[in-house]
Amino acid sequence: MNIFDLEQKFQEKIDNEIKIEPRDWMPEAYRKTNIRQISQHAHSEVVGMLPEGNWISRAPSLKRKAILLAKVQDEAGHGLYLYSAAETLGMSREQMIEDLLSGKAKYSSIFNYPTLTWADMGAIGWLVDGAAILNQVMLCRTSYGPYARAMVRICKEESFHQRQGFDTLLVLSKGTTEQKEMCQDAINRWWWPSLMMFGPKDSESTNSDQSMKWKIKRKTNDELRQNFVDMIAEQVKLLGMTLPDKDLKWNESRKHYDFGEIDWQEFWNVVKGNGPCNKARLKARNDAHNEGEWVRKAAIAYAEKQASKKVA
Amino acid sequence: MNFTFRKFYYGDIPDDVSGDNNTGAEKNDKTAWPLWEVFIRSKQGLDHKHAGSLHAADARMAIENARDVYTRRQEGISIWVVESKNLHASDPAEAESLYEPAEDKIYRHPTFYELPDEVKHM
Numbered sequence: 001m002n003i004f005d006l007e008q009k010f011q012e013k014i015d016n017e018i019k020i021e022p023r024d025w026m027p028e029a030y031r032k033t034n035i036r037q038i039s040q041h042a043h044s045e046v047v048g049m050l051p052e053g054n055w056i057s058r059a060p061s062l063k064r065k066a067i068l069l070a071k072v073q074d075e076a077g078h079g080l081y082l083y084s085a086a087e088t089l090g091m092s093r094e095q096m097i098e099d100l101l102s103g104k105a106k107y108s109s110i111f112n113y114p115t116l117t118w119a120d121m122g123a124i125g126w127l128v129d130g131a132a133i134l135n136q137v138m139l140c141r142t143s144y145g146p147y148a149r150a151m152v153r154i155c156k157e158e159s160f161h162q163r164q165g166f167d168t169l170l171v172l173s174k175g176t177t178e179q180k181e182m183c184q185d186a187i188n189r190w191w192w193p194s195l196m197m198f199g200p201k202d203s204e205s206t207n208s209d210q211s212m213k214w215k216i217k218r219k220t221n222d223e224l225r226q227n228f229v230d231m232i233a234e235q236v237k238l239l240g241m242t243l244p245d246k247d248l249k250w251n252e253s254r255k256h257y258d259f260g261e262i263d264w265q266e267f268w269n270v271v272k273g274n275g276p277c278n279k280a281r282l283k284a285r286n287d288a289h290n291e292g293e294w295v296r297k298a299a300i301a302y303a304e305k306q307a308s309k310k311v312a
Numbered sequence: 313m314n315f316t317f318r319k320f321y322y323g324d325i326p327d328d329v330s331g332d333n334n335t336g337a338e339k340n341d342k343t344a345w346p347l348w349e350v351f352i353r354s355k356q357g358l359d360h361k362h363a364g365s366l367h368a369a370d371a372r373m374a375i376e377n378a379r380d381v382y383t384r385r386q387e388g389i390s391i392w393v394v395e396s397k398n399l400h401a402s403d404p405a406e407a408e409s410l411y412e413p414a415e416d417k418i419y420r421h422p423t424f425y426e427l428p429d430e431v432k433h434m
Contacts, residue, residue: 023404073384080381084365087347093367094344150364157385296343299369306370 014215019145022088030214034144035091037216042082043100043107047281049075051115052124060118067164068121074157081150088146101286103273108132110197112275119172119179119186125165127187127194130232133158134224135198143215166235173239187236188244195259196267198225226256233257347396348374350381352388360392368393 001009006025013020020026049072056072059065083093099105110128115121136158139151172183199221211217219227229248236243247260269275345367351360363382368374374393382388402410418424427434 021404023401025404070384073380077381077384080366081364087365093347153364293343296345296369299373300343300345303370303373 011213014143014213017215019148020143021145029210030216031089033211033214033216034147035086035089038082038086038089038144038147038150039091039096039099040106040108042079042086042096043105044111045075045079045082046100047107047111047285049079050281050284051111051113051277052121054115055118055121058118059121064121064168071125071161071164074161078150078154078157081153082147085144085146085150089144097289101282101289103282106271108197109267109270109275110193112270112278112281113189113193114276116189117182117186119169119182120190122165122168122172122183123186123190125161125163126169126235127165127190127232128197129158129161129165131194131197131228133162134227134231138218138224141215141218166239169239169241173241183239184241187239187241191243191245192262192266193270195225195228195262196270198222198228200264200267229257229259345369345373348378348393349396349399350374350378351392351394352378352382353390354388356389360390363387365396 007027010020010024010026010030013024020030052068052072052075056065056068059068083096086096087093096105100107110131115124133155136151136155140148140155142148142151169183169186172179175183202220202222209217212220233243233248233250245260247258249258251258270278273279346369347365348368348371349365350363352363353360363378366374366377366381368377371393375391378391378393383391414420
């Protein structure tokens with residue numbers, strides 16, 4: 001079969017909603033796009049542990065501490081599911097980790113913002129995980145089998161993340177004046193970066209999009225962002241708080257909320273490594289990797305010794 | 313002129329527009345652990361089913377890691393691990409020759425046989 005036939009057959013499978021599995025033939029660009037996307041997603045889960053890890057030892061109660069620990073542990077797990085999925089495409093784990101540590105690989109820019117107060121734990125769960133879930137629910141139907149399966153597993157676990165976030169903010173919103181202010185302040189700081197999580201506007205570039213045709217992605221950035229705004233604009237009312245956007249208004253003719261312009265300069269700045277915490281995040285990952293080196297070596301040495309004992 | 317447009321998607325920042333902030337991590341990690349496939353029995357009486365994979369230095373660590381990665385919410389009561397290099401798979405290119413011969417053998421299924429309604433318990 002020549003390359004044209006193979007590609008046609010591949011596209012037919014996609015069109016018929018047949019999943020692509022690791023050993024199936026696939027266009028090189030499909031493989032590369034999936035590797036990039038899945039590994040960026042994995043890195044986001046791993047780096048995403050850092051802003052929250054900051055508050056584990058300072059959670060306001062044992063209950064909140066246990067919840068936060070469970071959430072951060074889930075994120076480590078999600079990173080691992082995704083790394084495994086990317087490995088099925090022929091990318092090695094070591095290479096992915098190296099690309100993250102060197103700064104070559106990207107992760108969601110949201111994690112380059114600092115977590116200043118306890119309310120940030122609530123805002124991250126509600127807004128950041130809320131935004132992530134919209135994307136992840138869509139990805140449960142992505143065309144690459146291992147990625148879709150990882151996402152199904154992740155989605156099952158992720159809804160606890162968003163709910164605990166909202167719950168954290170709900171408690172603060174019913175608290176003292178100081179707690180209410182803390183709640184509003186966290187929402188103010190996390191709102192715009194959360195909107196940026198969906199990526200650049202669709203109009204920045206136009207269609208002929210391969211990811212859509214290959215069903216790696218099934219909704220555009222703007223569609224997902226609009227879903228998110230519509231959802232959050234209603235939920236914020238239950239907290240008795242507001243979103244920091246004077247242009248946010250229900251549009252009866254569109255049946256959607258209109259919202260203000262995102263600061264795209266800030267977005268690209270953070271993506272390019274100049275956000276408030278980019279360097280700290282990468283340093284934390286590099287330190288952890290370097291400080292863990294002796295552990296990895298010791299484990300290998302121990303495994304080899306045990307194996308040689310068995311032979312003898 | 314051939315000009316391709318591109319739409320960006322959530323979490324997918326292309327390398328060419330994202331700049332480079334190389335901090336010089338070391339290459340060729342000699343401390344890497346091998347890959348293992350994980351199979352989990354969700355409850356007594358059911359088969360072990362493939363759950364995913366992970367890295368570990370040895371079988372014991374693979375089982376312990378699998379416990380942490382794949383059974384945080386009571387998804388399993390028994391774990392199998394096998395080093396991925398020991399797993400052999402059929403070739404998708406051979407799918408036709410392997411699986412198609414079964415397609416026209418409908419007489420292997422009980423529904424192929426039409427029996428009188430009077431026949432009970434069959």
